[in-house]
Amino acid sequence: MELFVALRYLRGKRKIGFISWITYISAIGVCLGCFVLVVALSIANGFEKEVRDRIVGTLAHAKVLKHNSQPITEYQTLRDYVLDHPQVIGASPFISGKGGIEHEQVQDGIMFTGVDPELEHTVTEISQSIKRGQFFLDTLKSRRGRDFPGVVLGTGLANRLGVDEGSEVVLMSLATEEGELDPVPKMGRFTVSGVFQTGMHEYDANFVYVSIASAQNLLNMEGVEGIQIKTTNLFRADRISANVRDYLGGYPYSVVDWQTQNRSLFEWMKLERLVIFIVISLIMVVAAFNIISSLIMMILEKRKEIGILMGMGATSGSIMKVFMLNGVVVGFIGSTLGVLMGLGLCLIQYHYQVIPLPGDIYFISKLPVLISSFDVIAIYISANVICWLATLYPAWKASTMLPAESIRYE
Known part of the structure; x- marks a missing residue:
């Protein structure tokens, strides 16, 4: 009713x-x-x-690091051990650092990452984001006919510098040359092998990829900073990475996942x-x-x-x-x-x-x-x-x- x-x-x-x-x-x-x-x-x-x-296509699901930013020297052994974890499907060593880049008097600040080009595709999709050229970090001939290690830049950075495949650039790190009385930044000349585009302005405008050997030379470093890992579940990367840390025995190892890196x-x-x-x-x-x-x-x-x-x-x-x-x-x-x-x-x-x-x-x-x-x-x-x-x-x-x-x- x-x-x-x-x-x-x-x-x-x-x-x-x-x-x-x-x-x-x-x-x-x-x-x-x-x-x-x-x-x-x-x-x-x-x-x-x-x-x-x-x-997630640019960054790995998680990273295994050492406390107090200590380098990992036996990284190949550690990588193999991490890969034995049942919830890890990819692992690759890396080194990251801050520095500058120069091309024909044009300078800019950058974040450079040293990676193994043969393993990087197992943890990120950066090699699939190449817009021009190729993801090649070994020795490469420049347009001037000189051989230098390869470097891959983001589109925003490449446009600001006015470079393309074959261009020569100079990378500078915050480390200094050993044996110098006056501090001189460590420098290296590279040949641009490719330009990537992730669609994220912050990455395309500031990120640079070089080989692990080149990054070690720029930073006066032995070993690597850490191991990037790809997990079986993107959304449970925090729990899986914590489990990986326990699997490694805890201290001196620590982990950081992609959600923590981009929490804000x-x-x-x-x-x-x-x-x-x-x-x-x-x-x-x-x-x-x-x-x-x-x-x-x-x-x-x-x-x-x-x-x-x-x-x-x-x-x-x-x-x-x-x-x-x-x-x-x-x-x-x-x-x-x-x-x-x-x-x-x-x-x-x-x-x-x-x-x-x-x-x-x-x-x-x-x-x-x-x-x-x-x-x-x-x-x-x-x-x-x-x-x-x-x-x-x-x-x-x-x-x-x-x-x-x-x-x-x-």
């Missing part, structure tokens, strides 16, 4: 036609809020996935998604106020009918259910339509990529979307809960009316 009366009131005729229009507008508000939330959060998820894929970036993305959810949810809150106002006007308009129903034996609980169902139905219709429309648009973009992005500004050419079932369910439940809460006070006031008072002035 309660649902039947609630639906009759929703359709509304004659005197309450205007009230019904407010109810419809409330449903549109809920629909719009759900639609925008589904689309916005799916886009945020899509960008997060794209950023994560590019970070991903925390910012989580905060951004939370802000999006809260701000756009205000649309549904506004719709909830419309539901409250329409119910209050409807109750005032329907005082006579409420009195008659109560006089015929309807309980206060039944009257309260009538007006609660009114708001619940509005929330159900609005949230269902909004979520379905949002999912429809996201699926169209996912499969057909109809919305482009300027590739010269963003690192992708199409708007990325990733639908999260958790987000969709949370949006749907939140919308319905907001609409249900909006009905409580008006429905309670209607249930407390006295039958005689309700029809006295009718």
